Amino acid sequence: xxxxxxxxxxxxxVGIGVDIGGTKxxxxxxxxxxxVKAEAREPTPQIAPMGExxxxxxxxxxxxVTDVRLALGAxxxxxxxxxxxxxxxxxxxxxxxxxxxxxxxxADLPALLEPRLAPARVIxxxxxxxxxxxxxxxxxxxxxxxxxxxxxxxxIGGGVLSGGRIVLGGFGFxxxxxxxxxNPSGPPCPCGHRGCWERYAxxxxxxxxxxxxxxxxxxxNAVALAGGDxxxxxxxxxxxxxxxxxxxxxxxxxxxxxxxxxxxxxxxxVLDPARIVLGGGLxxxxxxxxxxxxxxxxxxxxxxxxxxxxxxxxxxxxEHAGAVGAALVAAAGGLPx
Amino acid sequence: xxxxxxxxxxxxxVGIGVDIGGTKxxxxxxxxxxxVKAEAREPTPQIAPMGExxxxxxxxxxxxVTDVRLALGAxxxxxxxxxxxxxxxxxxxxxxxxxxxxxxxxADLPALLEPRLAPARVIxxxxxxxxxxxxxxxxxxxxxxxxxxxxxxxxIGGGVLSGGRIVLGGFGFxxxxxxxxxNPSGPPCPCGHRGCWERYAxxxxxxxxxxxxxxxxxxxNAVALAGGDxxxxxxxxxxxxxxxxxxxxxxxxxxxxxxxxxxxxxxxxVLDPARIVLGGGLxxxxxxxxxxxxxxxxxxxxxxxxxxxxxxxxxxxxEHAGAVGAALVAAAGGLPx
Numbered sequence: 001x002x003x004x005x006x007x008x009x010x011x012x013x014v015g016i017g018v019d020i021g022g023t024k025x026x027x028x029x030x031x032x033x034x035x036v037k038a039e040a041r042e043p044t045p046q047i048a049p050m051g052e053x054x055x056x057x058x059x060x061x062x063x064x065v066t067d068v069r070l071a072l073g074a075x076x077x078x079x080x081x082x083x084x085x086x087x088x089x090x091x092x093x094x095x096x097x098x099x100x101x102x103x104x105x106x107a108d109l110p111a112l113l114e115p116r117l118a119p120a121r122v123i124x125x126x127x128x129x130x131x132x133x134x135x136x137x138x139x140x141x142x143x144x145x146x147x148x149x150x151x152x153x154x155x156i157g158g159g160v161l162s163g164g165r166i167v168l169g170g171f172g173f174x175x176x177x178x179x180x181x182x183n184p185s186g187p188p189c190p191c192g193h194r195g196c197w198e199r200y201a202x203x204x205x206x207x208x209x210x211x212x213x214x215x216x217x218x219x220x221n222a223v224a225l226a227g228g229d230x231x232x233x234x235x236x237x238x239x240x241x242x243x244x245x246x247x248x249x250x251x252x253x254x255x256x257x258x259x260x261x262x263x264x265x266x267x268x269x270v271l272d273p274a275r276i277v278l279g280g281g282l283x284x285x286x287x288x289x290x291x292x293x294x295x296x297x298x299x300x301x302x303x304x305x306x307x308x309x310x311x312x313x314x315x316x317x318x319e320h321a322g323a324v325g326a327a328l329v330a331a332a333g334g335l336p337x
Numbered sequence: 338x339x340x341x342x343x344x345x346x347x348x349x350x351v352g353i354g355v356d357i358g359g360t361k362x363x364x365x366x367x368x369x370x371x372x373v374k375a376e377a378r379e380p381t382p383q384i385a386p387m388g389e390x391x392x393x394x395x396x397x398x399x400x401x402v403t404d405v406r407l408a409l410g411a412x413x414x415x416x417x418x419x420x421x422x423x424x425x426x427x428x429x430x431x432x433x434x435x436x437x438x439x440x441x442x443x444a445d446l447p448a449l450l451e452p453r454l455a456p457a458r459v460i461x462x463x464x465x466x467x468x469x470x471x472x473x474x475x476x477x478x479x480x481x482x483x484x485x486x487x488x489x490x491x492x493i494g495g496g497v498l499s500g501g502r503i504v505l506g507g508f509g510f511x512x513x514x515x516x517x518x519x520n521p522s523g524p525p526c527p528c529g530h531r532g533c534w535e536r537y538a539x540x541x542x543x544x545x546x547x548x549x550x551x552x553x554x555x556x557x558n559a560v561a562l563a564g565g566d567x568x569x570x571x572x573x574x575x576x577x578x579x580x581x582x583x584x585x586x587x588x589x590x591x592x593x594x595x596x597x598x599x600x601x602x603x604x605x606x607v608l609d610p611a612r613i614v615l616g617g618g619l620x621x622x623x624x625x626x627x628x629x630x631x632x633x634x635x636x637x638x639x640x641x642x643x644x645x646x647x648x649x650x651x652x653x654x655x656e657h658a659g660a661v662g663a664a665l666v667a668a669a670g671g672l673p674x
Contacts, residue, residue: 088640097640105643146507158607162506167499169609170483171645174499176606179639181599184520191639266517270495270607272506302516302528303425303434306442308508 013037016068016120017082017327018061019127019320020044021281022100022154025057027064028320029072029079030327034138036320040067046103053103058112065117081120082330084127084322085109086157091172093124099179099191100155123330127151127322128175129166131279131315132159133335134325139316140277148273149315150177151280151322152260156198160271166335177267178202182259197266200259203235203282209259210238210252221246235285242288250288257292264293265300268310279315279322286314350374350413353405353457354664355398356421356464356657357381358618359437359491362394364401365657366409366416367664371475373657377404383440390440395449402454418457419667421464421659422446423494428509430461436516436528437492460667464488464659465512466503468616468652469496470672471662476653477614485610486652487514488617488659489597493535497608503672504608514604515539519596534603537596540572540619546596547575547589558583572622579625587625594629601630602637605647616652616659623651 013029021044029038042064045056061083069076087098093110095101109124132149135141141149145164151157156178160167167174178198179191186195187208199205213219214230222241226232241249264276282289294312298304315321329335350366358381366375379401382393398420406413424435430447432438446461469486472478478486482501488494493515497504504511515535516528523532524545536542550556551567559578563569578586601613619626631649635641652658666672 088644097643099639144507160607162499162504162511163502165500165502167504167608169499170481170611170647171609173640173644174607174609176609176639179606180517180603181637182518182521184599185522193637193639262518262521266603267607269513269516270497270511270604271504272508272511272513274507300518300530302436302513302530303510306434307425307510310507 013072013076013079015080015082015327015331016065017084017130017323017325017330018064019084019130019322019326020057020061020086020101021127021322022086025060025064026320026323027068028323028327029068029076030324032331034134034317034324034328036324038068038071040064040071044101046101048103050102051106054107054112057101057104057107058109058116061113062116077120079120080330081113081117081122082130082326082328083109083113083122083124084130084326085124086127086155088173088176089124089126091168096173099189102190121330123334125326125329125335126157126172126175128157128159129335130325130329131157131321132161132166132325133329134317134321135277135279135315136161137328139321140313141275144275146272146274147277148267148271148275149277149279150264150267152202152278152282153280154203156202157280158267162271168335177263180263180266182262182266197259197263201256201263205259206235206238206252206256206282207233209255210235213248213252218248219252222249239285239288253285253288254292257289258296260289260293261296261300264297264312265302268301273310276310276312277315278312279318281319283314283318290314350409350416352417352419352664352668353402354419354421354467354660354662354667355401356467356659356663357394357398357423357438358464358659359423362397362401363657363660364405365660365664366405366413367661369668371471371654371661371665373661375405375408377401377408381438385440387439388443391444391449394438394441394444395446395453398450399453414457416457417667418450418454418459419467419663419665420446420450420459420461421467421663422461423464423492425510425513426461426463433510436526439527458667460671462663462666462672463494463509463512465494465496466672467662467666468494468658469498469503469662470666471654471658472614472616472652473498474665476658477650478612481612483609483611484614485604485608485612486614486616487601487604489539489615489619490617491540493539494617495604499608514600517600517603519599519603534596534600538593538600542596543572543575543589543593543619544570546592547572550585550589555585556589559586576622576625590622590625591629594626595633597626597630598633598637601634601649602639605638610647613647613649614652615649616655618656620651620655627651
């Protein structure tokens with residue numbers, strides 16, 4: 001927990017936000033400018049079978065909120081709490097389906113969280129829609145009313161602003177962009193289908209592409225970093241090798257960038273954003289990823305030489321975008337319709 | 338030209354609409370309910386190299402409008418004219434890029450059409466957005482504010498309504514859904530890329546799937562209908578064979594339905610429509626196509642057992658949706674923002 005020391009007062013904060021990620025639950029308190037006043041995190045509980053981990057996830061959210069409140073001090077429990085959840089969150093905050101958090105599939109999160117977080121008001125939204133709100137309000141998407149946000153993490157999330165309004169869809173499930181099928185003969189996805197975009201263009205995808213290269217003998221340095229076993233190569237190993245100037249490792253990021261761009265080009269065909277913001281954990285490797293992504297996007301987008309340029313920029317709020325957005329959404333009383 | 342005989346009066350009509358398709362230019366006049374009062378058509382001129390056929394296309398549009406006006410009688414030239422064009426139409430009506438009408442790529446259609454159609458006011462929009470407007474206003478998309486329209490013709494067009502508003506995108510190019518890449522090792526597309534959805538799920542895709550089956554020896558009846566040459570098999574032959582009870586021909590429609598559904602499932606992940614309307618020429622084969630499409634969609638859509646059902650219905654206005662919509666858009670003074 002980082003609370004910024006004795007200068008933090010609950011009265012500076014306007015809301016608490018929690019982002020339930022694939023690997024961690026991240027909580028923040030923010031002021032009205034989105035500036036983080038306190039922060040806490042817990043590992044995401046994942047062990048339970050499908051639908052049976054809802055209580056564990058709610059407990060982890062409550063633990064993070066408790067830590068943030070402690071850092072803020074008196075009156076913090078009156079701050080509204082926003083929660084961003086991965087997957088198909090319906091308009092009542094129920095997590096109808098979560099390929100990357102199967103244990104909480106079906107969870108009625110508001111019903112689970114309200115007693116744990118009382119007396120605070122609780123609002124549950126899709127995590128990437130929260131990140132979109134944050135980036136549009138105080139981040140890299142300001143002054144852009146046709147905005148696409150894509151979070152590249154354990155999976156891929158998305159948020160879409162069209163004409164200044166968030167595209168929620170008929171049931172609240174819009175922008176589940178990670179499950180676009182992009183290769184019918186691609187690898188199986190936890191969602192039950194094959195070749196989903198997030199099998200390639202996520203943290204998991206980086207690991208897969210790196211292991212394919214390692215098993216083909218092209219990544220000796222990354223294999224050495226992984227202890228000598230090609231099957232043990234992870235994203236962090238190929239990232240470290242690429243940063244040391246290993247060209248074969250950089251080539252894995254070129255490949256990753258192609259897959260990121262292929263999905264972004266598809267989304268451009270459907271949505272025609274004026275700007276694209278990339279968030280999520282993978283953007284920690286933006287020094288390696290952005291250049292090949294932009295180059296491949298320019299090749300892949302329809303009518304590229306005949307249309308205005310689309311900027312692809314990293315999320316200004318980085319990995320905090322989802323949690324900051326959840327806090328701002330809570331402070332605003334909900335996502336604007 | 339069908340003018341409905343002596344009962345047609347220009348005063349019944351509220352607008353003239355023209356749909357520039359891949360094979361024909363279709364013009365209609367409609368009354369305020371979208372009912373067609375007059376109709377005319379011309380083949381689409383296609384012979385010119387890229388960008389050099391703009392005048393020919395404008396002449397064909399003008400010829401169709403002239404025929405519709407003649408059928409309507411006096412005062413018809415005062416009716417506003419809406420034109421639906423395939424591809425990336427910008428917010429000034431310029432056809433910035435048209436993979437299926439390369440000859441008119443770059444055409445400033447309002448500038449070309451206004452002198453030809455004076456004194457009428459001319460409005461140019463994307464063809465599928467016109468069809469969406471028609472189906473939402475008077476067709477199969479009434480009372481549904483989160484609507485996806487997909488036209489399966491020579492290529493694939495799309496229109497998206499989100500929260501009651503048409504998604505135009507940052508530059509007016511949204512819903513170019515045919516150019517989602519759905520198979521990185523798929524066949525080349527006139528747009529310059531590989532494996533676009535419209536290579537599979539269009540009239541052209543039906544022909545390709547039929548020829549693949551014919552060349553593999555699985556379609557003797559369709560080959561016979563094509564004069565004995567497997568390479569001469571077209572969509573119409575496999576359609577006729579399937580309607581005669583040929584199971585191998587029906588299997589081609591199962592395959593086509595799978596590809597249609599794969600793209601619809603992708604668009605559902607991105608847009609979460611409450612209803613999907615299918616239009617375009619291929620819907621003439623809806624008796625063969627809808628059942629396999631609906632079945633495959635149920636398998637392919639994310640979280641299918643955990644989300645509300647989405648109806649997939651044929652366009653009520655059939656092949657006329659684009660032209661009727663263009664006329665209604667003209668009568669309304671433009672697409673609502």
